[in-house]
Amino acid sequence: MTGIITLICWLVALLITGKYTYTLYHRKEKAIANDDEKLQQKVAKQQNIAYTLIVSLSILGAGIIYYFFVRNTVYEGHFFEWLNLIIRWMHITFGIAWIGASFYFVFLENALNRQNVRDELAGNLWAVHGGGFYYLEKYKIAPKEIPKNLHWFKYEAYFTWLTGFSLLTVVYYFNATSYLIDPEVLSMQPITAIAISIGSLIIGWIIYDVMCKKLISNKWVFIIAMTIFLIFFAWFYAHVFSGRAAYLHFGALLGTLMAANVFFVIIPGQKRMVAAAKKGLPPNPEDGKAAFIRSYSNNYFTLPVLFVMISNHFPSTFGNTYQWLVLIGITLGSAGIKHYLNLREKEELSVWVLPISILLLLAVALVTAPKISTEKCAEEVTFEQVNAIIQKRCIVCHSATPADAVWKVAPNGVKYDTKEQIFSLKDKIFQRVVVSKNMPFANQTGMTQEERDVIACWVQQQAIE
Structure with missing residues (x-):
């Protein structure tokens, strides 16, 4: 029954997307006939999205149909292994692009030359890479004329989150009794565990968003509140899910905060800024400020998220008796290292940030070391x-x-x-x-x-x- 419902949902989605694509085709013809260049560009972007959806739905449909043939056969496990592999591969690829962009633009912001620049500029930067020289300028507000080909950094974030949630679904939701639930931690039904999983991501974003809006004016209050927020969710996940799943959900929470920052705050704010600039109006500085704060916040999440992505290979972390404290220690230590790197790029070195961060990580390594007792080994074991x-x-x-x-x-x-x-x-x-x-x-x-x-x-x- 579930399979039939899934197939029907897929067919409906494909039909809706196909009809939307057909409508866009006629809209583009009309724009060409009216020589409306602005509408042509808008429709072209919408067509790209529609074509991507059609291809994605076609691949998804092929996978659903193939699964119907291999279900309850020896090939079912092989099917899920390759599904896991493909989604994980995509997730890592998009994640590299997104985190790489975060690293680059925070570096760019930190390393800008702000001396002796034109009045409309916030700074500039010379760089050499790949055998070529590059010159970049950042405007204080916006250029007098917005270029037609303005590149937006958003799809890396969206596809990283979508593939990450797909991976969470395939690995943990489809196999909840094996991967998500540990009866020794908390016994519950798979549907309950999945509901807690999804609900925690939504609630986590709401709390974080409120903190950003209400507490960000006082940096230290926000940092303390954010630390308490992370400690609570690390503790919560460790007392609800299996060790692996607890770490994975902590990373999923951070990834959700990062992607939601892009989707709900950064991109909408930038769209309003671009729209205002095109009309010759001064952009609202609050939009730029909010986008900058969320972008910087994302930057501090990057190293903890990367750790979570590889943590399943290191059971001494998620398998520790105090796994949530280990997770918090690594999160704070890695975020501290990122803070040091950000300060270094701005040439504002701090003597204590890096040593404290490294000592914290070393302390975690020491705490997770095996503690061997020889009291029970009086007799030889064959x-x-x-x-x-x-x-x-x-x-x-x-x-x-x-x-x-x-x-x-x-x-x-x-x-x-x-x-x-x-x-x-x-x-x-x-x-x-x-x-x-x-x-x-x-x-x-x-x-x-x-x-x-x-x-x-x-x-x-x-x-x-």
């Missing part, structure tokens, strides 16, 4: 004991022939079929099973603490030998 545990709890996924319903190929190519494979991966087993306890995944096979202790003793005894 390989046979360990192998029995692995065959019972791990081999269902980590094998050349996995029996798991989801994993049809050994995750990350890790296999425990032979003694040699287990010995060669004993340190990784120790990190995942004993230190972070994030394996077996969501503890689906029910590994006990006693079994983890046996593996810990065996690895330690091997290290002594």
Whole structure:
């Protein structure tokens, strides 16, 4: 039933987009006949969006139809693996473009030469790159004449968020019981977890937006409020979702704030500024100020978001007992490093910002280091004991022939079929099973603490030998 509803929704969306595209075609012909250049440019932009939607919907439709054929077959897992891969690839690509633009324009703002420039300019900058010289100027308000080909930096943000939310849906919503929910943290139904997930992003944006509007006039009040805001959501996610999902949602929250800043504040403000300049009116300085503040805010989120994107590869962080404190420590430390870089670009170096940030990150690394107890290792543990545990709890996924319903190929190519494979991966087993306890995944096979202790003793005894 769900599949039929999805297919109907797709067909309706495709028909609406097709009709819209057909209407634009006739509107463009009319604009050409009337020699209306302004309308032609407007319609051309709308056509680009419509064509993009048609292509995207066509690809989506092909995927839906293909899924109907492979559903409940051995190819279903392969389908989702490639869907995950493609969306993740797109998300990273758009994210690089967006964060790169953020880095560049904040650098540009910080590095502007503001001395001996024309009255209408805020500053200028000479640069050399790729074998060419570049000269850039920033206007205090706007040029006397707005150029026709004015480039807007917005789609990088939009597509990064859309692909990120798609990835959240495919990985965490479609597999909520495996990835999103950890019964040892909070037992709930998938629909409840998904509702909390989406609701937290919306509520988070509303709170953040209010703080920006009401508290930004006092920098330190805003910084303190923002820190409390981040601490609360890190704590909240850690007490609702699995460790992986908690970190991912913290990053999704920051990404939502960043994209919403662009969509609701920066771009609308810039559109009003451009419209005013075209009419020969002075733009509202509040629009430029608000856009600048939100853009700078986004810049400080970049390094924490990048950490979250790679955090799933490092279980000592999200698998720690105090995972939310670890997350906050890394967030504040990385934001501090970004602040240092911003100060450096403005040649306003601070003696303490970088050392404090690095010390904070080092403290997190120290806190997340494994704490080994040898009290339970009085008796020698044999390989046979360990192998029995692995065959019972791990081999269902980590094998050349996995029996798991989801994993049809050994995750990350890790296999425990032979003694040699287990010995060669004993340190990784120790990190995942004993230190972070994030394996077996969501503890689906029910590994006990006693079994983890046996593996810990065996690895330690091997290290002594």
